[in-house]
Amino acid sequence: MPPLVHKLDQHPEATFVPPTNPLTPPVPTVTVGQRILSACTGSIITSLIVTPFDVVRVRLQQQSALSAAESAAQAPNMLPPHSKIEAPLTKPKLTSSSTSASALKAHKLHPINVATLPKGLGVTACCKEVFWFPTSVDYCVASEVDRCAVEHAKQMRFTGTWQGMRTIYKYEGIQALWRGLSLTLMMAAPSTVLYFIGYEYLRDLSPIQSEVINPLVCGSLARTLSATVISPMELFRTRLQSYPFESSSSLAFQKTLAGMKSMLAQDGYQSLWRGLVLTLWRDVPFSGVYWSAYETFKAKLLRTQYFHGSVDAFTPSFIAGSAAGALASIITQPFDVGKTRRQIASCESAGQMSMIPLLTKMVREEGFGSLYVGSVPRILKVAPSCAIMISSYEVGKQLFVKMNGNNNNLLA
Template identity: 30%
Template sequence: MASEDVKRSESAVTTIVNLAEEAKFAKEGVQAPSHAFLSICKSLVAGGVAGGVSRSAVAPLERLKILLQVQNPHGIKYNGTIQGLKYIWKTEGFRGMFKGNGTNCARIIPNSAVKFFSYEEASKGILYLYRQQSGIEDAQLTPLLRLGAGACAGIIAMSATYPMDMVRGRLTVQTEMSPRHYRGIFHALTTVLWEEGPRALYKGWLPSVIGVVPYVGLNFAVYESLKDWLIKRRPFGLVEDSELGVTTKLACGAAAGTVGQTVAYPLDVIRRRMQMAGWKDAASVVTGDGNSKAPLEYTGMVDAFRKTVRYEGFGALYKGLVPNPVKVVPSIAIAFVTYELVKDVLGVELRISD
C-alpha cells in the first residue's frame, strides 16, 4: 500500500514538473522540444505537399518550357505553347505530357519542404536581429527583409536538391536519339556520377544561385507584402476579419510568380543549357564547313551567356518564356495557398505571414 502511495506521489511530482517546464517554455516564448519537433515535421510536410501538388498541376507546361529552352535552333520542333503541347501529345501521348514529372516531384517535394521551412526560420532570425538593431520590440518584417529571407531559403533549398534538378532536366529532354538513356532517377544520378564525375551533378549551379535570389526572394516578398497591404488597407472589400479568402491568396501568389520568374528567367535558361551541354538535341552551332552542326560546350556561366547571345541573339535568353508564365503563375499561387491550407489542416499555429 505504501509503495502504491509512493508511486502516485512520484507520478504527481512528474506531472507537476512537466507542467512547470511547459509553462516556462510558454512564458519565454519557446516551444517545448517535442512540440517544436512536431511543428517542424508538420511544416516540412506542408511544404512538400504544396510543392508536389503545384508542380504536378502544370507538369506538361514544365516539360514544354525545358524543351523550348534547349532545342536546337537549326531543327525547330516546338514553335509555341499550343503547337508544342499538340506535338508532344501526337508523338508521345499522355505519358509524354508528364515525362520527367516523377523526377520533378522527387526533387520539388524536398525542395519545397526545405524552402518554406527555411523561409520561416530565416524570417524569425532576421526579424530578431532587426528588432535588436532598431531597438523596436514590435517591429515587423519590411519587404526588403522578406526578400532577404526568401533569398536565403531559395539558396538553401536549391543547393540541397540541385543534383535532382540536373538529372530531371536530362530525363525530361531525352529521346531515342539522345546520347545517353537513363532508366530513372537513381540510374541517371549514378551514371552521371560515374561517367562525368561529381562536378557534373552541379553543372549550372552558379547561375542557379544567382537566379534563385531574385526569384524565390521576390516570390516570398511580393506574396507577403501584398497580403499585408490588403489586410491593412482592405481595398474593394476583399478582406473580412483580417483574413484573406483563397481566391485573393491565389491572386497574390500569381502576382508574386509573375514578378519573380520575369526577373530570373534568363538565368534559368543558362542553367538549363549548361546542364544539357553536348546533347544532340540541345542548342548547337554551325561548324566551319557551313553544314554540320556541333552541340555547344560551355566553359562557365559567362561563356554560356556569351555564346547564347552570339549565335542566337538576345531573345534566346527568353526562350520558353511564353509558356512559362502560364506554368509559373498558377504553380506559385497553388503552392502558397496549398502550404497555408495544409498547415491549417495539420494544426500548425505559425503561418508564413505571422
C-alpha cells in the first residue's frame, strides 16, 4: 500500500503542486497563526449557536440524577416524623402593625410533605399573598401549599429538549439559555488550538497508513491533551449550568464559585480535575470515532460526481462533520451521562465512582434508558457544532490560502 497522504485541504484551491520553474511565485501556505484564527472563529460561532442545547442537556441529566436520589431516599411506607412541617391553613388576622408571631398559633395547621417540595421553590411561588412582620421576614399565607408545590414542580420538570428550552425561557429568562457561555468562549481558544492544530500535526507526521486507524489514533491523542488542559474550566461550567431555579446568573455564578472553593478546601486542587477520567472516557472515543468517520465521509463525498473538482470547501465539510458528530455522539452518550453525574455530585457516592461501576449502578437502579438521558439535546448540539466548527475551519483556511496566494503574486 502506498504511504498515506491525507490532508484536510483536499479542494483544488488549497492543494498545490510544488513549482518546477524557479521564477514561479512561492507556494501559498496556511500559517499556524492563521489556522488558530480559523479555529477560534469557528469555535465562537459554534458556541453562540449550540450553548442552549448544552444547558438543556445538563438540566435533563441532573433532573434524572435528582429523581433517582429522591426515590432512594424516601421510605417505602411513611416519612420519618421530622419530615413534616406545619403551615397555616387559613389567613391570620392582623389588627395592627404591632401584631406578633404568637397571633399565628391560634390557627389550625396541617402537615406538608416536604418530600414533594421542589428545591429552589421561592417563598412567593405558591403564595396568594405575602406580607411582612416588623422583623421583615416573609410569611406565606397561601393554603394547600403542598399541592401547589407539586404543581410547581410539574411545571418546572423537563420532558424534552424544546419543552426544556421553553421552560427555562419562561421561568428564568432567555439569558439562562446561554448560561456558561463566557466560560465556553474562554475554553474555546486553548481547547480548539490544541485539538485541531494538534490533530493535524499528529495526523501528518503519523507513520500509520490506514485511512481509518490514523485519524482515530491521532484524534484520540489530540483530545486527551486538550481535555486535560481545560478540565477545571469545564467542571466549573457544568456546575454553573446545572442550577435550574436561579433566575439571576450572577447569583448562580456566586453559588458555583462558593461550591468550588468549598470543594478545594475539602479535597484539594486535584479535585479540579474531578471527572477528568470520565471526560476522557467520553471525549477520547468520541474524537477517535469522529475524525475517522469525518475523514471517511468527506473522502467519499469528494469522490462523488457532485463534488469532484469543486472548490467548495464548506458543503462537503459541513455534511461530513454533521454525520460524523451525530454518529460519535450516539456511541458515546452513556459516557457523557456518567461524566455529568460525577461533576454535579458533591459528597454523593456518584462523585467518587469510576465509569463502569457508575454506569452499572445506573442501569441496575434506573434502567438502561438512564444511560441515554439528554441524548436528543446532545445530538442536536453536537451534530451542528461539529458541522459548523469543521466547515468554518476549512473555509477559513481556504480564505487564507487565497489571501496568501494573492500576496505572493503581488510580491512576484
